[in-house]
Amino acid sequence: MASTEVAPQAPVASPAAKAPLVGKPDLIQRHLARLGWMFTAPALIFIGLVTLFPIAFAIVLSFEHVNVTANGFQLQGATLSNYHTVLTAGLWHHALWFTTYYTVISVIIEVALGTMFALVLERLTRFRGPMMAILLIPWSLITVISAELWGYIYNATYGVLDDLSHIFGTGEPVVLGTPLAATVALIFADVWKTTPFVTIIVLAGLVMLPQELYEASEVDGASGWKTFWSITLPLLRPTLGIAVLFRILQAFGIFDLPYVLTGGGPGNSTTSLAILGYNTLFLDLDFGPGAAVATTTALIILLMCVIFLRVFKAQVGKEAVGA
Amino acid sequence: MNQGTPTAPTRHGRLRRVQAVVLASAAAALSLGALAAPSASAARLPNSSSAKTSIEWWASPISTSGPDLRKYLITAFEKAYPNITVNLVSAPNNTDTNEADLETTISGGATTPDVFMGDVIWPGTFGAHGFAVPLSKYLPKSFFNQFAPGLVAGASYNGQVYGAPFFQDQGFLYYRKDLLTAAHMAVPKTWQQLETDAAALVKAGKVKYGFVWEGDSYEGGTCDFMEYYADTGGQVLNSSDTASVLNVADVTKVLTFMRGLVTSGASPAAVDTFQEPQAMTAFQDGQAAFLRNWDYAYGVANSKGSDVIGKVGVVPLPTFAGQPEPGYSNIGGWNLYINPHSKNLQADLDFIKFISGTQAQTIEAKPPFSEIPTNEAVRSNPSIKALNAPFAILSQTKLVPRPAQTPDYAKISEAIYTNMNAALAGSASPSSAASAMASGIKTALSSSGL
Numbered sequence: 001m002a003s004t005e006v007a008p009q010a011p012v013a014s015p016a017a018k019a020p021l022v023g024k025p026d027l028i029q030r031h032l033a034r035l036g037w038m039f040t041a042p043a044l045i046f047i048g049l050v051t052l053f054p055i056a057f058a059i060v061l062s063f064e065h066v067n068v069t070a071n072g073f074q075l076q077g078a079t080l081s082n083y084h085t086v087l088t089a090g091l092w093h094h095a096l097w098f099t100t101y102y103t104v105i106s107v108i109i110e111v112a113l114g115t116m117f118a119l120v121l122e123r124l125t126r127f128r129g130p131m132m133a134i135l136l137i138p139w140s141l142i143t144v145i146s147a148e149l150w151g152y153i154y155n156a157t158y159g160v161l162d163d164l165s166h167i168f169g170t171g172e173p174v175v176l177g178t179p180l181a182a183t184v185a186l187i188f189a190d191v192w193k194t195t196p197f198v199t200i201i202v203l204a205g206l207v208m209l210p211q212e213l214y215e216a217s218e219v220d221g222a223s224g225w226k227t228f229w230s231i232t233l234p235l236l237r238p239t240l241g242i243a244v245l246f247r248i249l250q251a252f253g254i255f256d257l258p259y260v261l262t263g264g265g266p267g268n269s270t271t272s273l274a275i276l277g278y279n280t281l282f283l284d285l286d287f288g289p290g291a292a293v294a295t296t297t298a299l300i301i302l303l304m305c306v307i308f309l310r311v312f313k314a315q316v317g318k319e320a321v322g323a
Numbered sequence: 324m325n326q327g328t329p330t331a332p333t334r335h336g337r338l339r340r341v342q343a344v345v346l347a348s349a350a351a352a353l354s355l356g357a358l359a360a361p362s363a364s365a366a367r368l369p370n371s372s373s374a375k376t377s378i379e380w381w382a383s384p385i386s387t388s389g390p391d392l393r394k395y396l397i398t399a400f401e402k403a404y405p406n407i408t409v410n411l412v413s414a415p416n417n418t419d420t421n422e423a424d425l426e427t428t429i430s431g432g433a434t435t436p437d438v439f440m441g442d443v444i445w446p447g448t449f450g451a452h453g454f455a456v457p458l459s460k461y462l463p464k465s466f467f468n469q470f471a472p473g474l475v476a477g478a479s480y481n482g483q484v485y486g487a488p489f490f491q492d493q494g495f496l497y498y499r500k501d502l503l504t505a506a507h508m509a510v511p512k513t514w515q516q517l518e519t520d521a522a523a524l525v526k527a528g529k530v531k532y533g534f535v536w537e538g539d540s541y542e543g544g545t546c547d548f549m550e551y552y553a554d555t556g557g558q559v560l561n562s563s564d565t566a567s568v569l570n571v572a573d574v575t576k577v578l579t580f581m582r583g584l585v586t587s588g589a590s591p592a593a594v595d596t597f598q599e600p601q602a603m604t605a606f607q608d609g610q611a612a613f614l615r616n617w618d619y620a621y622g623v624a625n626s627k628g629s630d631v632i633g634k635v636g637v638v639p640l641p642t643f644a645g646q647p648e649p650g651y652s653n654i655g656g657w658n659l660y661i662n663p664h665s666k667n668l669q670a671d672l673d674f675i676k677f678i679s680g681t682q683a684q685t686i687e688a689k690p691p692f693s694e695i696p697t698n699e700a701v702r703s704n705p706s707i708k709a710l711n712a713p714f715a716i717l718s719q720t721k722l723v724p725r726p727a728q729t730p731d732y733a734k735i736s737e738a739i740y741t742n743m744n745a746a747l748a749g750s751a752s753p754s755s756a757a758s759a760m761a762s763g764i765k766t767a768l769s770s771s772g773l
Contacts (some may be wrong), residue, residue: 068430070453081771089773093655156593157532157605177595179750265540266595267745267756280773282423284734285452289773 062291073287082292093295094268095276096300102183102272103251106190111244113191114198115236119228121199122206132200139196147260150189151176154261179269182262186270189257194250198243205239206232241312245305252301273297341637358414374671375406381436383414383421385490385657385694386619389626392692399686401678407670416600417666418442418542422733429454429662437665438674440489443477443656444542444736446726450480451730456661457483461672469679472701475726478658482554486658487675488697490687493722494550495713497606497614497624497628500636502529510636512645514580517613521589524612533589535602538581538747543598544740545725546653547615551577553651553723554642559735559764560726567764569758575735578753580643585747595747607631615640617655618713621692639720651723656697688714731767738763 062083065076086092117135121128138146153160154175165173175181209232217227233240255274258264264271264279271279273293281290383391386702397409415421425439430452441449449455459467460483467475470488476715477488496517498510502524511517521533537543552559555573557566560566584590597605599616606614607623614620624635642650659678661671684698685707693711696702707712726735738760746756766772 058648068426068452070429070432072430072432086773091773155601156596157591157610172592174592177593177748179748191460248375263540265741265744266748267540267741267750269745269750276773279737282427283737285426285448286734286773317577 022095022177037073058291059295061287062295064288066291068285068287079288082288084297085289086292086296091268091276092273095271095273096289098183099252099254099274100268102187102254103248104192106187106251107195107244107247109187109191110195110247112200113195113242115202115240117195118202118206119232121203132203135196135199137196138193141193143193143256144260147189147257150185150257151261154185176262177266179266182266182270186254186257186261189261190251190254194247198247201243201246202236202239205236209235237312241308245308248304248308249301252304253297284302294301341734346579352531353365372455373697375408376667377408378437378665378667378670378674379435380409380414380440380674381414381425382413382439382440383418386623387603388472388628388682389691392687392694393691394469395681396678397606399683400674403677403682404670404673407673408676412436414440422448426452426454429664431608432660432664434664434666437662437667438671439662441486441659441660441738442542443486443488443491443654443658444725444732446485446658447727447729447732448487450483451662453663454660455485456663456665456668456671457485458487458661458672458675459484461668462487462676466676466679469699470697471702472721474656474697477654477727480728480730486660487679489657489659489678490694491697492617492619492655492657492695493720494546494615494617494640494655495620495637495652495716496640497616497620497719498638499609499612499631499634502612503636505529510638511613511641512648514551514640514650515644517641518580518584518587518589521584521613521660522587530612531610532591532605533611534584534613534615535590535594535597535605535611537597537602538590538594538744539596539598540741540744541598542736542740544743545736546655548577548739548743549639549653549723549725550615550651551581553653554646556646557738560768562727564726565728565768567761567768569761569764571754571761574760575759578743578756581743581747582749582753585749588664595744597729616696618693621711621713622691626691631723637716649719650722652690652720654722654724656695729768731770734767735764738767 023236060075061073063078063080065079065081067076121131121135124131152158156162156172156174156177159175159177162172165171173181175185213231213235214227217231222230253274254272255278258270258272258275259278262270264275274297277290277293277297280286280293284290328716333577380393380397382393393411397411399551400409401407422442422445426448428436441455441754446455450457459479465715466487471491472686474488475484478484496511503510503520506520506524506527506529508520508523511520515566517534524530537547549559552574555570555576557570558571561568562601570762585592585594593601602611602614603620603623604615605611606616606620607629615748621635621637623629625632639649644646654739659675661668661675679698681698681701684696684701686692687694688696688707689710693713695714696707698747701707702717708717724731729735742756742760742763745751745759746753751759
């Protein structure tokens, strides 16, 4: 063999070709990045003022003795007593308990119903559009307005439910005036409103599932139920995870439904954490403890989301990459 | 081949100019935004103004049906003071929402509303937090002497008067004359008699509901509770409003009686969701035999749209058997307050002086409004007293105020109405609700606890 054999043609990295990795484009990138920051600066500052500042201020308030006057807040000394007040208050324990089981029950029902509706919608070929539009009506109504409408249905003297029970001869239910019935009524109204939201998310996940798997399972002779459990559900897990996450976040902060329908009553039985915070802040003008209620609620929600994401992390990560 | 050198100078210079323009416009936008933010300013001292001013009056609807008293008063005022225009802002009907809205608005430094119609129980809170102008600083003693005795004391906190009494109110017992006559029943003078009569009428099928009142978990619930509780001879706070003197045994009796109204069928189970509108509707639709409500109910029951015109009688509230008659009526009513950030203090004071004067007070006393005037001269005028049935029996009634002369009143009231509502709904026993109420009031006064 000749020692001067021609070296295999390696891609010649000419200096010109190497240049894009250093030098000019880097500077251009930095210019463009600076420009981008400047263009977005006004919007970012505005968002920061409107969201980050109040959050930070609320946390500050929760660590101070606060007095509110006609000229705003007076901070009168740092303290941990607000948190002590909140964490030892029976009312807070009750609100936490109520909000938790309200969230758990309504999310379970909504996810189950929403998935069922999504499965049906996915099979519809002709009327999917109009059906989705009808389905979205409860979701699109402003909660306060739909809560008032539910109030007319549940009203114990002239409500629709009252009328129906007269027709069926089942007496006069006082729905909003009895603790258990009021809770059920709230969950019912919540499910009515937010199941469409879950349906839309799950439907989006469903239509992205690869058809070959279903064709294969049909060939193998799998029943519908088996197909659902073994193929659809596992593949839907990331989508369901997102839906459940959103719903937990929303349900834990539930305010408008109980506020309009029951005002937190009867007694304190439907007082959620948000209503407790509102009462403490705006009725009692106790801004220190009220801010502590708000901060602890936010921390609890954060904790729930972190735990939930940990549990779902593996599946979400894998499916997102398209494994 | 150039490596690492920036692009041509002209392009770089253009970029620099663009950067400068963007920075400048961002800075301009931010500073404009800062300038546009309203600044909280103290009320200016009164200055006689012949220039045209316009003030905003925040007031919730005074009656649920019929002509609007607020608009009539504004028309009369603008005739007397042609240089001042009054813009009416309709406030929420629910007094708690109304209060929260105002407190948020005023603590945020808003200059409007200028004058607001506020509940009689607000001076303690509003005075302590500085949410209202101390009127005693700007109005002479002769102004306050024109009101009925006791009303000015109720509008004061810490030696300053914060509200000008606008109209007064109190609880009455309304009954269906036709139903009682047909059943040969006398008008009940005791609560126990009322319960028996109401339950009997419901059982006989003469009427759907016996006795309707306000048992919901809100400020109005405290009003009804105070009437029953005062009938047992009890008080809530000591004379200096610093400690609770709540008699738990008496409260247990009261709550047991209230719950008994529902279990005996005298009151509908839904009464724990009733506020004034629901109770009024049930009565004016002819579905109830007895109603506890404020003075306005007489006018509403006898005006167009009511099914019981001419069939309604009114008497002072009953009391518990063995106690001196008649029963206590809770003091309600509304005052006029001034926003400390208002820019039109002189016009505001003019408006308040007009509303407190004999002309406006006579307008509100006459039908179809029939509100109880606060001006003593108008109240004691025999022709005014003869105007309607509630006015005629005013002098026979005994009054009890709510314990509102303390800045902790909101929490005290919450302790009262939530526990009363829990007992009424049957979700708490009367004795445990009474103890919870007592400890809730103690917590409120100690300014600790939620």
